[in-house]
Amino acid sequence: xxxxxxxxxxxxxxxxxxxxxxxxxxxxxxxxxxxxxxxxxxxxxxxxxxxxxxxxxxxxxxxxxxxxxxxxxxxxxxxxxxxxxxxxxxxxxxxxxxxxxxxxxxxxxxxxxxxxxxxxxxxxxxxxxxxxxxxxxx
Amino acid sequence: xxxxxxxxxxxxxxxxxxxxxxxxxxxxxxxxxxxxxxxxxxxxxxxxxxxxxxxxxxxxxxxxxxxxxxxxxxxxxxxxxxxxxxxxxxxxxxxxxxxxxxxxxxxxxxxxxxxxxxxxxxxxxxxxxxxxxxxxxxxxxxxxxxxxxxxxxxxxxxxxxxxxxxxxxxxxxxxxxxxxxxxxxxxxxxxxxxxxxxxxxxxxxxxxxxxxxxxxxxxxxxxxxxxxxxxxxxxxxxxxxxxxxxxxxxxxxxxxxxxxxxxxxxxxxxxxxxxxxxxxxxxxxxxxxxxx
Numbered sequence: 001x002x003x004x005x006x007x008x009x010x011x012x013x014x015x016x017x018x019x020x021x022x023x024x025x026x027x028x029x030x031x032x033x034x035x036x037x038x039x040x041x042x043x044x045x046x047x048x049x050x051x052x053x054x055x056x057x058x059x060x061x062x063x064x065x066x067x068x069x070x071x072x073x074x075x076x077x078x079x080x081x082x083x084x085x086x087x088x089x090x091x092x093x094x095x096x097x098x099x100x101x102x103x104x105x106x107x108x109x110x111x112x113x114x115x116x117x118x119x120x121x122x123x124x125x126x127x128x129x130x131x132x133x134x135x136x137x138x
Numbered sequence: 139x140x141x142x143x144x145x146x147x148x149x150x151x152x153x154x155x156x157x158x159x160x161x162x163x164x165x166x167x168x169x170x171x172x173x174x175x176x177x178x179x180x181x182x183x184x185x186x187x188x189x190x191x192x193x194x195x196x197x198x199x200x201x202x203x204x205x206x207x208x209x210x211x212x213x214x215x216x217x218x219x220x221x222x223x224x225x226x227x228x229x230x231x232x233x234x235x236x237x238x239x240x241x242x243x244x245x246x247x248x249x250x251x252x253x254x255x256x257x258x259x260x261x262x263x264x265x266x267x268x269x270x271x272x273x274x275x276x277x278x279x280x281x282x283x284x285x286x287x288x289x290x291x292x293x294x295x296x297x298x299x300x301x302x303x304x305x306x307x308x309x310x311x312x313x314x315x316x317x318x319x320x321x322x323x324x325x326x327x328x329x330x331x332x333x334x335x336x337x338x339x340x341x342x343x344x345x346x347x348x349x350x351x352x353x354x355x356x357x358x359x360x361x362x363x364x365x366x367x368x369x370x371x372x373x374x375x376x377x378x379x380x381x382x383x384x385x386x387x388x389x390x391x392x393x394x395x396x397x398x399x400x401x402x403x404x405x406x407x408x409x410x411x412x413x414x415x416x417x418x419x420x421x422x423x424x425x426x427x428x429x430x
Contacts, residue, residue, distance in 0.1 A: 015248070015251035016250055019250050019251075019255060022255075022258075022259050022262070023223075025262070026262070029262055029267055030267055030268075030269040030270075032173050032177050032180075032268045032269070032270060033170075033173045033198075033202075033270070034173065034270040034274050036169075036274045037166060037169050037173065037274070038202065040166050041199055041202045041206065042202065042203075042205075042206040044203060044206075045203045045204075045206035045207040045210060046207065046210040046211075046214075047206035047209055047210045047221055048210070048219055048221065049220055049221045049222070050220070054221065054222075054223065054226050057223075057226055057230075057258070058202065058205050058206065058209075058226065060258055060261070060262060061205060061230050061233075061258060062198060062201050062202050062205065063177060063261075064257070064258055064261045065198075065201055065233075066174060066177050066194065066198050066201075067177050067180070067181060067261075067265070069194065069197070070177060070178050070181040070183065070194070074181055074182055074183060077183075098184055099182060099183050099184050099185070100183065100184065100185040100186060100187065101178055101183050101185070101186035101187060101191065101194070102190055103187060103189055103190045103193070106190045106193060106194060110193075110197065113236065113237060117193055
């Protein structure tokens with residue numbers, strides 16, 4: 001793949017060499033998303049490449065995306081906790097330890113990335129739950 | 139149930155409609171959930187709701203597939219079947235364009251010095267390596283690569299005693315069993331029967347009568363097989379005539395649907411009534427002489 005580069009000029013030479021070194025270092029780095037899973041999903045979409053470095057690159061790109069989303073969700077969670085803690089400072093230590101990924105934080109974090117996640121606010125036990133009794137009689 | 143609207147307009151599968159238990163897609167989704175959970179733990183989360191984890195892993199798989207789809211379409215639009223580094227970087231830039239990255243508007247910058255690649259490099263350098271929790275057994279489908287197709291094909295050919303023909307591309311499926319299209323297939327069965335009878339003869343004279351019976355039985359089998367090839371009901375012969383016109387209406391050659399051409403007509407005739415084809419067979423066509 002690197003053979004298809006244009007002859008590197010002085011300005012690009014650093015970038016190309018850095019990228020080449022990075023791709024070589026990818027072979028030592030093990031992404032959290034395993035290669036087998038990436039190959040499975042990537043083959044489903046028609047991505048054909050015998051080079052493992054590209055598979056690792058795609059895995060690392062996905063891992064970076066997910067970690068960014070998770071980081072934003074964590075910030076949302078911490079912001080929510082600090083806003084709630086203002087009232088009661090006794091439970092501050094307890095709440096700091098338990099950071100749970102919830103749908104609320106995740107939906108706010110994903111909204112910035114263009115993914116709209118809806119969730120039901122509540123679940124009703126019958127179709128007529130919550131209707132005014134006057135209209136129910138009709 | 140949580141509904142998830144993806145930023146990919148062509149993805150219509152909803153996260154709630156997972157397959158049946160035992161579905162192979164559940165296996166890959168479970169692996170994705172574990173990987174995403176590991177990433178969340180490395181970020182600092184101590185726990186996660188089930189629905190939130192499922193949504194995030196669904197987003198992860200969709201992102202992965204979108205990356206791959208974009209890269210493969212970039213490659214095919216350039217006339218290639220295999221993706222290279224440029225296709226991958228283009229796809230990563232495309233997926234990061236909604237959030238934006240530095241240098242996204244610069245069209246004259248080379249692709250290899252894209253800001254997205256630099257961000258990925260920084261990410262790899264800053265984040266500790268978190269390998270997946272357990273080794274994943276590779277399925278046989280993944281193992282079969284292009285280089286293993288040829289030996290397999292040759293093995294099948296060897297099994298059928300066919301030499302590898304150089305003019306046939308290796309990616310084509312192998313030929314069917316010769317007994318399916320050669321007439322000697324049924325004779326093979328007969329031969330098998332006869333050899334069985336012959337073997338019976340070789341065993342000893344005690345089985346002499348049995349072998350004779352076997353041979354007779356084989357002969358009867360042959361006759362039955364021949365009878366199977368013949369239609370059980372005698373049917374009339376079908377002949378074809380060139381002509382025009384239906385049911386007595388003369389249609390001119392020069393006008394109408396069949397202008398200037400012949401039309402093949404069809405009529406039935408019985409074996410004994412060759413002279414009756416002119417009379418009243420509804421499906422017969424009148425022959426019309428061509429005039430020039």
